[in-house]
Amino acid sequence: MTHALVRPHVLRFSLLLLLVVAGVWSGVFAGTAEAESPVAGTPATEPRAGLVIRHGNDDLRFAVVAVPVGDDRFDGVDLLEGSGLALVTTDFGALGKAVCSIEGEGCGVGECRKTVCQSGGEDAPFWKFFRWDSAGEWTVMVLGASSVSVKPGEIYGWSWTAKGSKLPPVTLEMVAAEASRQESAAPDEPGQAWLNYAAAGALLLGLAIFVKFSGVRGRKPGAAA
């Protein structure tokens, strides 16, 4: 006896999910190519603060960000967000925000919420926050970026490190010059060939059709029990 198994809700859900995901991407990515410049720069006449980011491979990124005069609530995370760098943060309520990832280095939100990207090993790096102090040294800001009120002329640093800052000595003028140079030299991100996406879409469509027309054939109901 042929017994057709019909689970329309499961099929409808999977196809709906497919359409939603495809729709979200096709609609949302229309403006991807017009993304804003990754590093913010401000005219030298404005009140501004400097930012230095050191990645795990010792690559350095520089940015200068306008600082609102008289606004004590402008903190270290605001400064980082103002740089325009690709950034992932997560909110810990009254404890402030944690920085999970800068320019792709770090961890995702899920892991960040659990461990703030610290794997627990002695040499395991994470994003540490520093300030270039008046003594000409990088000082770690143990209370975190949300607890720091950024003032014009200050320089802050983020380093993907387990120990020490490993950040270079800097001046605000040097940060501004490097930021300007990096901004003009920023390469475009290479995209994947559309042929790949077309092939993947065809594969999904084929599988969806297969699911649609698959069913119990040649088996008696309950034979698997």
Add this chain to the structure above:
Amino acid sequence: MTATRGAGLDPRALVLWGAAVSLPALVGRNPWPLLVALLAGLAVRRSLVPAGAHGSGWGGLLKIATVLALLGAAFNLVTYHGGDRVMFALPDGWWIVGGDWTVNALVYGVLSGLALVVLVVAATTVSSLLDWAAVLRLMPDRLATVAVAGSVAFTFLPQTVRALRDIREAQAARGYAVRSARGLVPLLVPLLSTGLDRATTLAEALESRAFGAPVSREAQRPWAGGVLTMALAAGIVAAYMVATGEPARAAAIGIVAVGGSVAALRGTGGVAHRTRYQRSAWTRGDTLVVAVAVVAMAVTVVTLSVDRAALVFEPYPSLLLPRVNLGLLVALALLVVPTSVAERAA
């Protein structure tokens, strides 16, 4: 003559297939492998799981998982405000919901829900097709006690769901309809009493077969209990090492845990030897299913090392097109093979 086999497949092949379908959802959130794994799981489920029969209890769980996945997507949208694709913003002062509402958060929530559904589809399909008696027969004699306890625990939920459905239908036949939370009492009380009845019957049946009976002191090594405790502790430490990103130490401690467990189990003695009326035969279909599962898992693991973005996708901070790895997708698509194998076996 062979033993009863779920969908004509050996339980080991089925479990391996389930692991292969689940792996992309366990390691990442890239929608391409997730969708291929989901469709492969659904194809096998639609082809092999009979409607309303053995797997009906798990079908309800799949519905619940789908609803929870959608709720999870909405929750992520409401509570996380990062990302570059802002739909609209609420005042920052508003508790929890204040801030930017982004497409990034919605996409992450949808993908997390999709991963959950993939895991549930794989688990419910395997559970619906597995012949638990065959699974028990395949376990080593020394693990028979653990296997029985595991099978009882694993079948608890679908049995409860089926009992609830039966009670609801019986009450509906008497003209009873649930109209409020208080109206659930006539359903929950018989469910509880039925569950207790079933537990008592099961316990008596197990006891009558000397399940869990103490072994003789002569057969038991005095050191076995201590070694087993240390092995379990080592296993927990190894799991912690995996969680903290130290795989080398985890592997070393894991070997100690496995070795200790084997030694302790050998030292327990007094193992009840089981006889078998019939043995399950390994078929070419089983080999084929195992082969595609192993290939899919191997390709997934290799891809995770050499092309991580093809499996791990983060919509934060910028929502970009997820990377496609056609080799990985084709390897996962091969997981529909059980549909054709089972048709031949039927």
